Amino acid sequence: MLKKERHDFIMRQINLHNRVLTSDLVQLLNVSEDTIRRDLQELVEEGLLFKVHGGALSKSYHSSFDDSTVYARDSKIIIAKKAISLVKDGMVVLTGGGTTILELVKQLPQNVAATFFTISPLVAVELAKYNNIEVILIGGLFSKNSQVTYGGQVITQLSEIKADLCLMGTSAIHPEDGLTDTYWEINQLKKAMLAASKKSAVLCISEKLDISLRLKVCPIESITYLVTELDQGHEALAGYRSKELNIL
Template sequence: MLKKERHDLIMRQINLHNRVLTSDLVQLLNVSEDTIRRDLQELADNNQLIKVHGGALSTSYQSSFNDQNVYARDAKICIAKKTIPLIKDGMVILTGGGTTIIELVKQLPENLQATFFTISPFVAIELAKYAKIEVILIGGLFSKNSQVTYGGHVITQLSEINADLCLLGTSAMHPVNGLTDTDWEINQLKKTMLNSCKFAAVLCISEKLNTTQRLKVAPLENIHYLVTELDGTSAELDPYRIKSLMIL
């Protein structure tokens, strides 16, 4: 495989999943770990990604306030607008992090009255711009890779919440394997968040559909809403049409 082809495949994985592991790229591209490290360094030198220990991060994931760097921003804005009707005055809402959630926050009604719990400082800062929204940032250890708080203290706090609605992004979604991710700590957070709400909505660009990562978060049956930029009647979404899941 040519270097240009490897770089294109690496960037696709970065754009889809926000972060990649060196070990996963070695397996995916069938090359040595040294080759992947050199590829990541070259891409980092060209400001296409951010190289970290064990892998790399998307520049948009690391710089959430720079709209120009957000991958598939138009699709994420579409998803955000389709999610807004789920949010009502007086609700208690729990959110994860990521650029899709931040785009959602930017689309909220100006006079919305609600309480938001979040594990993302970036999301909290965006929420703080709304005069009538109470913002509660759940504190703990801070993940430089995922840009959210994590750890036992965070999980304990999450488990004490009974939210009306949980809003989550995802690294991958599959009709059989459900929600999956690559980070053990993030998996535990998401599992706890799904158990701490009455209804859960997953916000997912269509490119992440029919993909699977190594660690399972939850089956489709644990989710109430799937929101993508696709038309809700699209045939691409047919494998996700189960009784308990509403597709927006």
């Protein structure tokens, strides 16, 4: 595989999952670890990603203020506008982090009155712009990779919440394998968030459909709503409709 093809592949993985592991790229591309490290360094020098220990992170994942670097932003805005219909006055809402959730928060009506718990400081900053929203940031260890709080303290706080609705993004979803992730800490967070909520909505661009990663979060039946940029009747959603998901 040519270097440009490797770079394009790496950036696609970064754009879809916000982060990649060097070890995964070595296996997926069947090249040496040194080759991947050089590729990542070159992409850093081009200003396309952040290199961290063991892998790399998307630039768009690190700021709620720069929309220009958000991958598939038009699709995420469509998703956000659909998902807003789920947020009602008086609700207690629990959110994860990520660029799709940030887009949803930016699209909320100015007069919405609700209580939002979040594990994402970036989401909390955006929510604080709304006069009638009470914002509760769940504190704990801070993941530099995922830009959310995590750990036992966060899991304990989540166990004491009973939210009306959980809004979360995802790295991967599959009609048979359900919701999956690559990182143990994120896997445990998502499980705790789902357990703390009466209903859940997964916000997902269509490029993440039919993908399975190494760690199981939950079966597809544990999700109440699936929100994509596609029309409800799109053929790509057939497998999810058969699971009786509410698709927006």
